[in-house]
Every structure is written in structure tokens, then in C-alpha cells.
Amino acid sequence: MRAGAQCKLRRLAGIGGLGSAPAVEAVEMSSLAAANEFVELTQCATTNDQLRDALEAICQSMGFDYFALTHHVDPRASQAQAIRLHNYPEPWVAWFDEHRLGVSDPMHRASRVTDAGFRWARVPSMIKLTTADREVLAMARREGVGDGFTVPWHIPGEASGSCSFAVRPGSEVPEDYVLVAQLVGTYAFAAARRVNHIRLVEADGPPLTGRQRDCVLWAARGKTNWETAKILGLSEETVTQHHKQARERLDIPNRVMLVLRALYEGYFCFDDVFHA
Amino acid sequence: MFLTTATGAEALEDAVFRAMFEARKRVFVDLLKWDVPVRAGRYEVDQFDTPDATYLILTDGIGSHLGSARLLPTQRPHILDTLFPELCEGPVPSGPGVQEITRFCLDPRQNSRQRRSTRDTLVHALAAHALDVGINRFTGVAEFGWFQQILAFGWDCRPLGLPRQVEGSLLGALTIAITPETPTLLARAGLVPSATPSGVADRRHAA
Numbered sequence: 001m002r003a004g005a006q007c008k009l010r011r012l013a014g015i016g017g018l019g020s021a022p023a024v025e026a027v028e029m030s031s032l033a034a035a036n037e038f039v040e041l042t043q044c045a046t047t048n049d050q051l052r053d054a055l056e057a058i059c060q061s062m063g064f065d066y067f068a069l070t071h072h073v074d075p076r077a078s079q080a081q082a083i084r085l086h087n088y089p090e091p092w093v094a095w096f097d098e099h100r101l102g103v104s105d106p107m108h109r110a111s112r113v114t115d116a117g118f119r120w121a122r123v124p125s126m127i128k129l130t131t132a133d134r135e136v137l138a139m140a141r142r143e144g145v146g147d148g149f150t151v152p153w154h155i156p157g158e159a160s161g162s163c164s165f166a167v168r169p170g171s172e173v174p175e176d177y178v179l180v181a182q183l184v185g186t187y188a189f190a191a192a193r194r195v196n197h198i199r200l201v202e203a204d205g206p207p208l209t210g211r212q213r214d215c216v217l218w219a220a221r222g223k224t225n226w227e228t229a230k231i232l233g234l235s236e237e238t239v240t241q242h243h244k245q246a247r248e249r250l251d252i253p254n255r256v257m258l259v260l261r262a263l264y265e266g267y268f269c270f271d272d273v274f275h276a
Numbered sequence: 277m278f279l280t281t282a283t284g285a286e287a288l289e290d291a292v293f294r295a296m297f298e299a300r301k302r303v304f305v306d307l308l309k310w311d312v313p314v315r316a317g318r319y320e321v322d323q324f325d326t327p328d329a330t331y332l333i334l335t336d337g338i339g340s341h342l343g344s345a346r347l348l349p350t351q352r353p354h355i356l357d358t359l360f361p362e363l364c365e366g367p368v369p370s371g372p373g374v375q376e377i378t379r380f381c382l383d384p385r386q387n388s389r390q391r392r393s394t395r396d397t398l399v400h401a402l403a404a405h406a407l408d409v410g411i412n413r414f415t416g417v418a419e420f421g422w423f424q425q426i427l428a429f430g431w432d433c434r435p436l437g438l439p440r441q442v443e444g445s446l447l448g449a450l451t452i453a454i455t456p457e458t459p460t461l462l463a464r465a466g467l468v469p470s471a472t473p474s475g476v477a478d479r480r481h482a483a
Contacts, residue, residue, distance in 0.1 A: 031438055032365045032435065035435060036435070039434060115419065115420045115424075115446065116439075116445075116446035117446075154421055154424065155425060155428050156392070156425070179438040179440075182420070182438075183439065186420070186423065186424055190424070190427045193428065207390070265387065265389070266387060266391070
């Protein structure tokens with residue numbers, strides 16, 4: 001199985017012996033066939049190194065210079081397992097980590113507002129960019145990372161992630177291959193998740209009761225316990241108790257985290273908070 | 277959790293079915309804003325809800341809907357060949373051993389943990405049903421977020437074509453190979469089914 005995969009990998013990347021030969025065969029294949037070859041490779045992969053090789057190869061044959069498959073966490077702070085496979089220039093990665101961009105990186109933030117892959121050029125229309133964000137993009141360009149395409153990865157109950165493909169400054173994102181990149185990024189993340197045995201991150205306590213959920217929802221809407229008590233026809237003390245028990249059930253230390261956790265676990269959604 | 281497996285010919289009027297059509301309206305019309313027909317203001321029923329469709333429905337002890345899915349035979353008109361043939365690069369897969377999974381529905385009245393348990397049980401039930409009746413391949417159309425979840429179930433799932441933007445959503449067609457190994461693959465990916473006690477046949481025929 002692995003020998004076959006190696007052979008396909010060579011074919012995919014055009015690295016059959018002539019290092020400089022372009023990926024002729026990959027280009028002649030239909031785009032779906034190229035994606036499918038990659039899918040097959042990822043299914044055989046049992047280590048991160050194999051996945052990295054496969055990504056390196058498909059990245060080249062699609063006409064991108066870089067790939068980065070990562071969970072959106074700060075690798076220095078996170079307790080949870082996090083995947084990170086990439087071939088970005090080392091100085092850029094060092095700068096990225098030093099500034100703890102795993103969570104706040106604009107591409108990572110943008111990938112949380114969509115299920116579909118996006119060109120980096122679209123990001124300003126997806127999220128509000130701060131001055132710091134613009135500095136991040138300028139720094140990336142200085143370190144050799146220009147435009148790109150990011151495929152978000154969202155599985156309920158797990159840390160979000162993405163698989164990005166990028167080109168050097170001055171090069172164009174290969175428009176013909178972004179839909180292939182969409183499939184490739186998705187399958188790459190699924191394989192990385194399997195290889196690294198990524199599982200749910202959630203508290204094991206019992207779920208919130210309906211009343212607890214209502215009290216947390218009103219907190220999300222900005223109401224104090226006293227106001228929530230008036231709205232729900234309860235005593236303030238009862239609302240306080242509901243909050244306390246909800247925090248215990250979800251193993252959460254404070255009010256802000258409780259609201260976020262309840263949102264994350266799907267007890268209510270943003271629409272319930274803002275458009276009620 | 278109780279599992280009802282029946283065709284449209286057997287039980288479209290059953291209470292369990294009505295609850296499913298109501299839940300489908302809540303999910304696909306109210307929540308996901310799909311432009312699909314609604315009957316009597318409360319049931320989501322479309323042209324593919326025919327006697328030929330097979331339904332897998334999970335309910336709780338008092339018959340409330342928890343989750344459901346609809347299987348369409350691919351030798352008759354189904355969603356991929358009727359609405360989205362352009363999502364397949366080659367011919368749309370069809371044959372006696374190929375069925376299309378549609379309207380995979382998790383009741384939104386559950387919290388995320390309950391939904392996950394219902395989901396795991398339903399996916400395992402689909403695989404078991406396929407093995408039971410000789411389906412060796414499922415097909416389906418999915419929005420990309422859902423596509424990723426289907427992939428993460430751990431079964432052998434391949435794209436049938438490149439994804440496409442259709443009315444603002446990125447859609448992909450996929451095929452899932454079903455083999456005796458499939459339940460193991462699902463379990464390995466962390467999908468844990470709840471017990472679905474028998475008594476299903478009684479429930480089905482009670483109506």
C-alpha cells in the first residue's frame with residue numbers, strides 16, 4: 001500500500017527523478033483526478049510526515065508555493081492536542097508564534113465565519129481588519145508569503161482549523177485550482193485529524209436544564225441577574241443559583257466564559273442573542 | 277432511542293412520519309432557510325417523498341422525533357441526477373446497490389451533546405441498514421460544512437466532482453463505500469451509537 005502511495009506521490013509532484021520537471025502528468029489529469037489521487041494518498045497516510053510529503057507534492061502540482069494545515073490555537077498556550085503541518089519560511093513562523101497569532105490571525109478569524117474556502121483578498125469583506133492585522137499581512141509579505149486561499153475546517157465540539165495554500169509575493173493564486181484546493185484542504189485536514197487521533201473537547205457533566213439555559217441566554221443578551229429575574233418571573237436569588245449550577249455543569253469559572261461555552265455547545269445561537 | 281425503518285409506501289401517514297416531516301420543516305426551512313415546499317404550514321414534504329423512498333427515523337420513548345434520514349433509490353429520479361448532475365464529473369452513480377442519502381435531519385430541540393448521540397446512532401443505523409439490504413454505496417449532495425462532517429465520520433467517502441457555488445452555497449457531491457468494515461471505521465472515528473431496542477416492527481405496524 002505504501003509503496004503504491006509513494007509511487008503516486010512521485011507522479012503527482014513530478015518528482016520521478018528530474019527534480020525540475022514540472023508536474024506534467026498532474027496537469028494532464030482532470031482536476032478531480034488530481035484531487036482523488038491526493039485523497040487516496042491521505043487515506044494510506046499513517047504519520048504526519050507522510051501527510052506533509054503528500055501536501056508538499058499536491059501544493060506544487062496545483063501551482064502554490066506554500067501550505068499550512070493548522071488548528072487555530074496558540075501552540076505555546078494550548079493544553080489540547082493541536083496539529084500543525086506547513087512549509088512556510090521559518091522566520092515567518094517564528095514571528096507568527098512570537099505574536100501568538102494562532103488564534104487572532106486574520107485568516108484564522110475569517111475562516112470562522114464561513115464553511116467555504118476563500119481567497120485572502122476577500123478577507124477585508126469578511127471580518128473587520130485592525131491596524132495590527134494589516135501589520136501581520138505586511139509582515140507575511142516581507143517574509144515571502146503573498147496571496148493565498150484558505151479552506152476552513154469546522155467540526156462541532158472540536159477546535160477549529162484550516163488548511164491554507166499560498167504563493168510568494170508577486171505570484172498569482174492559481175484560480176483554476178482553488179476548487180481542487182478546497183477538496184485537498186478538506187481531505188488533508190480529515191486525514192490529519194485521523195492520524196493524530198483528534199477527539200472531542202468538552203465537559204462530561206450533565207447538560208443544562210431549560211431554565212439554566214434561559215438564564216444564560218439572558219446574560220448573553222446583556223441582562224443582569226436582577227433584570228433576568230424580572231423577565232422570567234423568578235427571584236434574583238433563583239437566577240443566581242441557575243447561573244451557579246450552569247457554571248458547575250459546564251465546568252466554567254465565570255459569567256463571560258459561561259455565555260461563550262453555551263454558545264459553543266449550541267444551547268443557543270448568535271441569532272438568539274442579537275435578533276431576538 | 278427507537279429506530280423505525282420503513283418505506284414511503286408503508287407508513288407516510290404514521291405519527292412518527294408526521295413528526296419527521298415537522299422536524300424537517302424546523303431544520304431545513306426555519307433553520308437552514310432552504311427553498312423547499314412546506315405543506316399545511318408545518319410539514320416539509322417534496323417530490324422525492326414517494327412510496328419508493330426509505331426512511332430511518334429515531335425517536336425517544338414517547339415517539340418524539342430525534343433524527344431521521346431519507347434514502348432514495350438511484351434508478352429513479354433523485355436529487356443528484358435531477359437537481360445537481362453538474363456536481364458529478366462522470367455519470368451520476370446509479371444502480372440497485374446505490375442509494376442516495378437525503379434530508380439527514382437532527383432535531384434542533386436537542387442540545388449539542390444529544391444531537392451528537394443521535395447523529396452517531398443514525399449514521400451507524402444507515403450503515404447497518406445498507407449492509408442488511410445489500411446497498412454497497414451511498415451517494416449524496418452536501419453543503420461544504422456538512423461535507424466535512426460526513427468525511428470526519430471516518431467511513432470511505434470520496435468526492436464525485438469538484439465543489440461548485442450554487443446560489444451562494446458551496447456544494448459537493450460525494451459517494452460512500454459501504455463494506456462489512458464500515459461500522460468499525462465509524463467506531464474508530466469516535467462515533468458511538470446508542471442502543472436502539474427492537475420493537476421497531478411493532479411500532480411500524482401499530483399505525
